[in-house]
Amino acid sequence: MIISKLPLAIAASALMFVTACDGTAPNGNQNAQQGAMIGAAAGAAAGLLTNRDRSNADRNRAALLTAVAGAGIGAAIGNNMDRQAEELRQSLGNGVGVTRQGDNLIVTLSQDILFATDSTAVSGASQNDLRIVAQSLNNYPNTTVNVVGHTDNTGDASYNFDLSQRRAQAVASVLRSGGVSSSRIRAIGAGEDQPIASNLNASGRAANRRVEIIITPN
Numbered sequence: 165m166i167i168s169k170l171p172l173a174i175a176a177s178a179l180m181f182v183t184a185c186d187g188t189a190p191n192g193n194q195n196a197q198q199g200a201m202i203g204a205a206a207g208a209a210a211g212l213l214t215n216r217d218r219s220n221a222d223r224n225r226a227a228l229l230t231a232v233a234g235a236g237i238g239a240a241i242g243n244n245m246d247r248q249a250e251e252l253r254q255s256l257g258n259g260v261g262v263t264r265q266g267d268n269l270i271v272t273l274s275q276d277i278l279f280a281t282d283s284t285a286v287s288g289a290s291q292n293d294l295r296i297v298a299q300s301l302n303n304y305p306n307t308t309v310n311v312v313g314h315t316d317n318t319g320d321a322s323y324n325f326d327l328s329q330r331r332a333q334a335v336a337s338v339l340r341s342g343g344v345s346s347s348r349i350r351a352i353g354a355g356e357d358q359p360i361a362s363n364l365n366a367s368g369r370a371a372n373r374r375v376e377i378i379i380t381p382n
Contacts, residue, residue, distance in 0.1 A: 245269050245381060248304045255296045257289070268380050271297055275315070275331060275373040284330045286338055294335060297377060298342025309349045310378040311336040316369035317356040329353025335375050 249269050252262045261272040278290045286294065301309060313328030313335075332351040340346055361368035 244304055244306075245379075248300055248379070252297065252300055255300075256293050260293055268378050271377040271379070273335075273375050273377075274370065275313075275375060276370060278335070278375060279331060282327070284327070284334045286334050291338055294338040295342050298339045298344050301339065301344045301348070301379070302342070304379075305348075306382045307348070307379045308382060309336075309339070309344070310352055310376075310380070311339070311349060312352045312354050312358075312376045312378060314354050314358055314360075314372055314374050314376070315356050316359070316372040317363045318369065321356060325353050325355030327353075328355045331375060335377070339377075 245264065245267070249262055249264055252260075252269075252271060256262065256271070259274055259277050261270075263270050263272070273290060273293065278286055280287070301307065311332045313330075313332035315324040315328050317324070329351070330353070332353055336349050336351040339349055356363075356372070359368075359372045360374075361371035363369050363372060
């Protein structure tokens with residue numbers, strides 16, 4: 165148990181060191197601190213593994229150095245994602261949601277705003293929002309993007325799946341036209357399989373009809 169706890173202890177020390185040195189990170193920046201802790205733990209484990217044939221003192225020293233480096237990288241990623249999220253919240257319309265889930269940044273757009281009924285043509289107003297998202301993706305290029313289409317459960321499931329796929333592709337196409345590299349973007353249809361609300365009432369079905377742009381750091 166002592167060996168298994170050692171990387172975490174070193175990682176915690178590295179996290180405290182990086183947080184103390186980083187005067188730009190607010191104390192309440194939980195996402196940046198979480199990223200730093202993950203990076204520190206990974207760095208500490210890597211330092212111990214790659215130096216396993218050396219003395220305990222040398223191994224611990226190597227683990228601490230790699231933990232500090234990992235914490236710095238993790239904190240930087242967390243800060244970037246926090247900054248990008250706040251910029252998007254300030255720039256996008258009120259009908260667009262911007263949330264953090266773990267390492268992911270999720271931009272959620274209602275399909276009722278994006279598309280007319282049974283259409284895959286993105287509305288003019290939504291194209292403006294998507295151009296803002298595209299510019300943000302260009303400003304923060306070290307991420308990958310999954311565009312996921314969702315529907316409610318009204319109608320045939322296979323039709324809903326196909327519609328969600330085509331709508332995800334339409335949104336992805338707007339992002340590409342905004343300069344985002346095709347290699348970063350994947351369009352996915354989820355159909356009616358991932359509801360976030362009840363399909364038993366109109367408001368729940370409206371919430372389930374959505375496109376999510378999931379931004380993940382590389």
